[in-house]
Amino acid sequence: MGTWLLVTGDVGRRGAMDRAHLALAEYLSLRGDEVHVVAHSASEELLALAGTHWHAAPKPAGSVALGSPVLDAVGRYWARRLSARGARVVVNGGNCLWGDVNWVHYVHAAYAPDFEARGWRPFARRLVHEGYLRAERTAFSRARLLIANSHRTAEDLRRLGVPAGRIRVVYCGIEGERFRPPSASEREAVRAGQGWRPEQPVVAFVGALGDRRKGFDTVYKAWAELHRKGTWDGVLVVMGSGAELPAWRERARAGGLSSIQFLGFRTDVARLLAGCDALVAPTRYESYGLGVVEALCTGLPAFVSRGAGVAERYPPSLRPLLLEDPEDARALAEALAGWASRRESVRAELPAVSELLRREDWRYMAERFVSCVESVPLGGVP
Known part of the structure; x- marks a missing residue:
């Protein structure tokens, strides 16, 4: 001993x-x-x-x-x-x-x-x-x-x-039993409970809003650009708290971005991810990125900065999800738009990755x- x-x-x-x-x-x-x-x-x-x-x-x-x-x-x-x-x-x-x-x-x-x-x-x-x-x-x-x-x-x-x-x-x-691909009924229950329509693309952001390290400002700019085009019908679900949360809520309200839902700190992230379609994490610095792994294990494509530690765990099939520049909101908007047009085929790449990660x-x-x-x-x- x-x-x-x-x-x-x-x-x-x-x-x-x-x-x-x-x-x-x-x-x-x-x-x-x-x-x-x-x-x-x-x-x-x-x-x-x-x-x-x-x-x-x-x-x-x-x-x-x-x-x-x-x-x-x-x-x-x-x-x-x-x-x-x-x-x-x-x-x-x-x-x-x-x-x-x-x-x-x-x-x-x-x-x-x-x-x-x-x-x-x-x-x-x-x-x-x-x-x-x-x-x-x-x-x-x-x-x-x-x-x-x-x-x-x-x-x-x-x-x-x-x-x-x-x-x-x-x-x-990872908690493989909590973060796993949901059944169709589990997914539908979460979406119905949150008021997300079946066909709506729901994108998650999970991270603290105390400073700009996690890149939410880039996500916000990308989301605003998508909405300016008039063809985007997605919902952005923000899970996280911090000193800048009230300011972001007010900015979204003033900008007419009602499609951004600020949920604050949540203890049921696994349940909510089960109803989402993708995760965005244009982080400026991330030594690893457990939230990204949790999303991948749930079966979600996760857009993350190439410089994040977790990016080294992406197999070749998922490397198109890696973001070259966490400051480039336009590139993120284009990546999201491209994904939305083929999201089912992208999602099909995830089960094998999820299974591998959940073993560890x-x-x-x-x-x-x-x-x-x-x-x-x-x-x-x-």
């Missing part, structure tokens, strides 16, 4: 990183290992796991910026205690300056956020971003092993000077992750 310490922001099912840590903790617990988790919050599922201990790191005023130094301090405290007993310590990016395993889900140096807000907020966010960059550089240089969530992320690490021999790639898993579930990910870690002895460099 081994001992592990996981240091992460949150553990649960809300985001890819949260879900990945829950899956790793579940796997280790089932193996009989002792698992310690330092996090701001932990789901009931985590707390119910045998041999698992949560050490809370408070997040003052709910602020990530204020909570980050607390997470680092609490994480290093437990790392000192547990590493003396031979524990493996898994940190994430620059969230805790400890030199064992670094699970890299995001590289801040690979993307500089762009905020629309005026006043002191953009200035404060830039300062926070610069702090993340400094912590990240230190953490990456100290790590014995870095596990990247895609080859794109691995390349970003190499550009920062991390030796290739210290990097392994392990993709995130969260347990598969956890097994690969642990295998990588255990191949590197404590105190050694791979």
Whole structure:
């Protein structure tokens, strides 16, 4: 029986990183290992796991910026205690300056956020971003092993000077039972419940609206262009929340784009995707892209930026769905129009891809992750 310490922001099912840590903790617990988790919050599922201990790191005023130094301090405290007993310590990016395993889900140096807000907020966010960059550089240089969530992320690490021999790639898993091609009756029930007509093309966007990284501004421009032509009858379903959500709602209302439905943050994404026809994700930076994988597993063609980590998982038959430039709204509009005219034939390409991706579930990910870690002895460099 081994001992592990996981240091992460949150553990649960809300985001890819949260879900990945829950899956790793579940796997280790089932193996009989002792698992310690330092996090701001932990789901009931985590707390119910045998041999698992949560050490809370408070997040003052709910602020990530204020909570980050607390997470680092609490994480290093437990790392000192547990590493003396031979524990493996898994940190994430620059969230805790400890030199064992670094699970890299995001590289801040690979993307500089762009905020629309005026006043002191953009200035404060830039300062926070610069702090993340400094912590990240230190953490990456100290790590014995870095596990990247895609080859794109691995390349970003190499550009920062991390030796290739210290990097392994392990993709995130998937809940194959939830994200699967729906039956005809399931699909019809969702569409009827949402008021989507049977023949209407329904396109989903899933992502936070806190800044422009996910590319919703490009989606909005493309959608407006399609409607200006007067022949587009689609519905755009936006699942996600964030500081810019109210502004986008108002802009769509003022622009007469009633075909855009802003649903906010949803816990039933799998159910809603079952009633959709495609997904758009012209992201400016995406280390992986779990939402895209979920759409593919559901049987939806997913338009995503070629530079996103998940794009490397697209087989040749789906590469026409890759977007060359996340800024090019016109190209996205043309891609959507072309897809709508042949959507049934495009959809027929998806079942084989869905089946392949759904085999690599969260347990598969956890097994690969642990295998990588255990191949590197404590105190050694791979």
